[in-house]
Amino acid sequence: MSACVDTEALSGGFDTPPVAAAHAFRAAMSALARPGRIETISGGRAPAPVSVAAATLLLTLCDAETPLHLAGAHDNRAMRDWVAFHLGAPLVAPGDAMFALGTWEALGGLDRYAQGTPDYPDRSATLIVELSDLVASGSRLRGPGIRDAAALNLPDPVALQRNAAQFPLGLDFYFTCDSRIAALPRSTRIG
Amino acid sequence: MSEYNFAYLDEQTKRMIRRAILKGLAIPGYQVPFASREMPMPYGWGTGGVQVSAATLTPDDTFKVIDQGADDTTNAVSIRKFFEKTAGVATTERTAEATVIQTRHRIPEQELTEDQILVYQVPIPEPLRFLEPSEVETRKMHALEEYGLMHVKLYEDIARHGEIATAYAYPVKVEGRYVMDPSPIPKFDNPKLEMAAIQLFGAGREQRIYALPPYTKVVSLDFEDYPFERTRAPQDCGLCGANDSYLDEVIMDDAGRRMFVCSDTDFCRARREDGHQGAMAAAAEALT
Numbered sequence: 001m002s003a004c005v006d007t008e009a010l011s012g013g014f015d016t017p018p019v020a021a022a023h024a025f026r027a028a029m030s031a032l033a034r035p036g037r038i039e040t041i042s043g044g045r046a047p048a049p050v051s052v053a054a055a056t057l058l059l060t061l062c063d064a065e066t067p068l069h070l071a072g073a074h075d076n077r078a079m080r081d082w083v084a085f086h087l088g089a090p091l092v093a094p095g096d097a098m099f100a101l102g103t104w105e106a107l108g109g110l111d112r113y114a115q116g117t118p119d120y121p122d123r124s125a126t127l128i129v130e131l132s133d134l135v136a137s138g139s140r141l142r143g144p145g146i147r148d149a150a151a152l153n154l155p156d157p158v159a160l161q162r163n164a165a166q167f168p169l170g171l172d173f174y175f176t177c178d179s180r181i182a183a184l185p186r187s188t189r190i191g
Numbered sequence: 192m193s194e195y196n197f198a199y200l201d202e203q204t205k206r207m208i209r210r211a212i213l214k215g216l217a218i219p220g221y222q223v224p225f226a227s228r229e230m231p232m233p234y235g236w237g238t239g240g241v242q243v244s245a246a247t248l249t250p251d252d253t254f255k256v257i258d259q260g261a262d263d264t265t266n267a268v269s270i271r272k273f274f275e276k277t278a279g280v281a282t283t284e285r286t287a288e289a290t291v292i293q294t295r296h297r298i299p300e301q302e303l304t305e306d307q308i309l310v311y312q313v314p315i316p317e318p319l320r321f322l323e324p325s326e327v328e329t330r331k332m333h334a335l336e337e338y339g340l341m342h343v344k345l346y347e348d349i350a351r352h353g354e355i356a357t358a359y360a361y362p363v364k365v366e367g368r369y370v371m372d373p374s375p376i377p378k379f380d381n382p383k384l385e386m387a388a389i390q391l392f393g394a395g396r397e398q399r400i401y402a403l404p405p406y407t408k409v410v411s412l413d414f415e416d417y418p419f420e421r422t423r424a425p426q427d428c429g430l431c432g433a434n435d436s437y438l439d440e441v442i443m444d445d446a447g448r449r450m451f452v453c454s455d456t457d458f459c460r461a462r463r464e465d466g467h468q469g470a471m472a473a474a475a476e477a478l479t
Binding site: 025026033060061063065120124126144145168 | 198203218249250387403
């Protein structure tokens with residue numbers, strides 16, 4: 001076992017953490033409070049294939065208190081080192097994760113993640129889904145945060161509809177692509 | 192500035208609060224537990240709102256604080272100064288210029304926009320608390336959507352007073368699911384809870400955060416034959432003459448003279464600057 005950590009793991013953090021995290025959180029909050037709206041978020045970098053938006057979101061929300069699941073190609077040696085150095089988040093299986101990161105295919109079935117309980121619906125996972133494209137067209141979204149209707153290219157509208165049908169239980173999603181981010185909370189009605 | 196981390200709280204605490212805010216926005220009206228910190232002010236002075244504001248502010252923000260609508264009361268002044276010192280943010284008393292507004296028990300008269308965030312200080316976040324003291328029970332009641340008790344309370348109001356006498360902290364139902372305490376705002380403000388701005392609620396002592404995303408459906412509880420009624424003192428503001436704002440009653444002297452003035456000081460000032468004059472404007476001028 002090598003004692004030496006790849007130096008790539010040591011870079012990519014925020015330059016000025018309090019200010020960068022504050023700006024990133026506001027973008028993330030704005031995205032979640034207005035489902036479908038695409039915001040720009042940057043300041044963090046993580047090893048490939050993690051996008052700038054996903055890296056920034058992890059630096060903003062995750063730490064030693066948030067078990068994290070890395071799925072598929074996002075679960076690589078360099079990324080594990082990066083998580084250990086910057087976040088200190090325990091890497092866990094889907095069922096134990098508060099946050100999960102990967103492509104839609106790699107993240108797998110949504111029922112593998114914590115859905116919250118009737119007493120504590122907040123104890124559910126947030127999935128960060130890396131998309132190759134993020135555009136404000138496709139599935140029609142309605143619900144809290146949306147005045148009339150919004151639109152977003154959702155990876156699997158049927159599965160996400162099932163998730164929304166569980167409200168107030170269910171998962172919340174961030175979709176990331178380069179430095180762009182959009183969100184889909186469980187409260188959003190699809191179609 | 193160098194003495195404090197930006198916005199006072201440490202980064203790990205802010206992350207914890209930010210995660211709670213996001214879950215709150217994802218489940219509108221549900222009270223998310225959070226590990227509320229000791230703040231350099233007593234409980235009851237807005238520690239919940241202050242923590243939510245600290246986690247929300249960026250250096251680019253312009254911050255406004257109101258206490259019962261007023262920018263110039265002790266609570267509002269000290270919280271504004273707190274963030275001037277620890278976050279170095281610009282502050283204002285003008286509603287339109289603010290990007291983040293922390294409020295104790297009022298919603299500003301001026302309609303808020305998509306670019307603004309309203310942070311409420313909440314004393315008792317649980318709307319069922321005075322009906323059911325057990326947290327275990329109220330949590331179950333929310334889980335089962337068992338809100339009959341709240342309607343019994345409103346019914347008893349009618350039986351006793353002939354109308355729903357609840358005048359502030361008037362319970363609402365959010366998106367047809369959670370019954371929520373809008374904090375002790377007058378029920379005059381309830382219709383404004385459906386707005387373009389993000390609304391965040393922080394209860395420091397009770398360790399709860401909840402939220403309303405923009406345009407969330409918020410319905411004040413009522414009965415078909417006793418519909419929700421918005422009430423205000425049937426007067427015009429003595430200073431600016433407004434007949435559509437929420438009014439405070441001010442006792443003028445030992446002889447019991449009184450006047451009604453806008454509780455929203457910025458709204459009242461702006462109207463007076465525009466040339467509006469109330470019936471007692473001259474008399475009030477003479478007093479000062």
